[in-house]
Structure formats: structure tokens, C-alpha cells
Amino acid sequence: MGWTEILGLAAGAFTTAAVVPQIWKAWKTKEVEDVSPGMFFVLITGLGLWIVYGVIQKDIPIMATNGLAFLLNSFMIFLIFRYREK
Amino acid sequence: MGWTEILGLAAGAFTTAAVVPQIWKAWKTKEVEDVSPGMFFVLITGLGLWIVYGVIQKDIPIMATNGLAFLLNSFMIFLIFRYREK
Numbered sequence: 001m002g003w004t005e006i007l008g009l010a011a012g013a014f015t016t017a018a019v020v021p022q023i024w025k026a027w028k029t030k031e032v033e034d035v036s037p038g039m040f041f042v043l044i045t046g047l048g049l050w051i052v053y054g055v056i057q058k059d060i061p062i063m064a065t066n067g068l069a070f071l072l073n074s075f076m077i078f079l080i081f082r083y084r085e086k
Numbered sequence: 087m088g089w090t091e092i093l094g095l096a097a098g099a100f101t102t103a104a105v106v107p108q109i110w111k112a113w114k115t116k117e118v119e120d121v122s123p124g125m126f127f128v129l130i131t132g133l134g135l136w137i138v139y140g141v142i143q144k145d146i147p148i149m150a151t152n153g154l155a156f157l158l159n160s161f162m163i164f165l166i167f168r169y170r171e172k
Contacts, residue, residue: 014132
């Protein structure tokens with residue numbers, strides 16, 4: 001594996017993991033009022049399209065990183081609806 | 087341009103634009119208490135790595151979409167620090 005591939009994997013790891021601190025914060029505080037549900041709906045729409053793109057291109061890293069990001073961000077949407085004030 | 091390329095561009099457009107509803111919400115409400123700054127710092131780190139990856143690969147779409155996402159998410163970080171409670 002070359003340096004460029006390692007760089008791409010590191011980039012993917014960071015953009016995929018980004019939602020984890022937000023999940024952690026929502027989980028701890030149970031407060032999500034200022035978080036935009038729209039952000040996460042647009043995001044999982046895009047991630048879903050990336051998964052389809054990865055399947056068509058038979059590109060495992062694109063499928064894997066976007067698949068994981070899709071699951072993590074879907075869980076954040078679940079937390080938003082669980083904790084939002086009625 | 088083939089359908090696969092159009093799909094990739096659509097996917098990139100959605101994941102790049104995702105932060106816009108969050109920027110809009112923060113701008114309107116001036117409330118960012120429940121938003122995780124960590125999420126946006128991890129995200130722009132990853133986006134910065136994607137930009138370097140795009141430069142090395144001479145891949146204009148990767149540079150352009152991640153460059154735009156980097157600017158939008160940096161602006162969101164600015165809003166978080168502007169509006170957070172002291």
C-alpha cells in the first residue's frame with residue numbers, strides 16, 4: 001500500500017468518524033435542540049448515493065466507509081428524535 | 087458524462103451541502119450549545135486530508151467538493167465559537 005492510499009484511508013477515517021463526538025455529546029446531555037435534523041437527512045441521502053456509486057464501481061473502500069458513516073449518522077438521527085423536546 | 091459520474095456528483099453534492107441546514111439553524115437561533123465542536127474539527131481534518139489527496143491524484147472533483155465542504159464547515163466552527171455561551 002502506497003502513501004497516497006494511506007492518505008485516502010486516513011481522510012476517509014476522519015470524515016467517517018466525525019459524527020462520533022456529536023453522538024457522544026447527544027448521548028451524555030440528552031439535549032439535541034440546536035442540532036439540525038436536516039443536516040443528517042441530507043448527509044445520509046448523500047452517503048446512500050455514495051454506497052450505490054461504490055457498488056456500481058465495485059469499490060470496496062467507498063462502500064465500506066460510506067456504509068459505516070451511513071449507520072453512524074442514522075443512529076444520530078435516531079438520537080435527535082429520541083431526545084428532542086416535544 | 088455517464089450515469090455513474092452523474093451519480094457520483096450527486097452524492098458529492100449532498101454530502102457537501104449537508105452542513106447548510108445546520109449553518110442556517112445556528113444563524114437563525116444563535117443557539118449552538120448542543121452542537122459538538124469536536125464533530126466539525128474531526129470533519130475539517132478529514133476534509134483537509136481529502137484536499138491533499140485530490141491534489142496528489144490531480145482529481146478536480148475531489149479537490150472542489152472537499153474544498154467547498156472545508157469552507158462551509160469552517161464557517162460552522164466560526165458560528166459555534168461566536169454563539170456559544172460563555
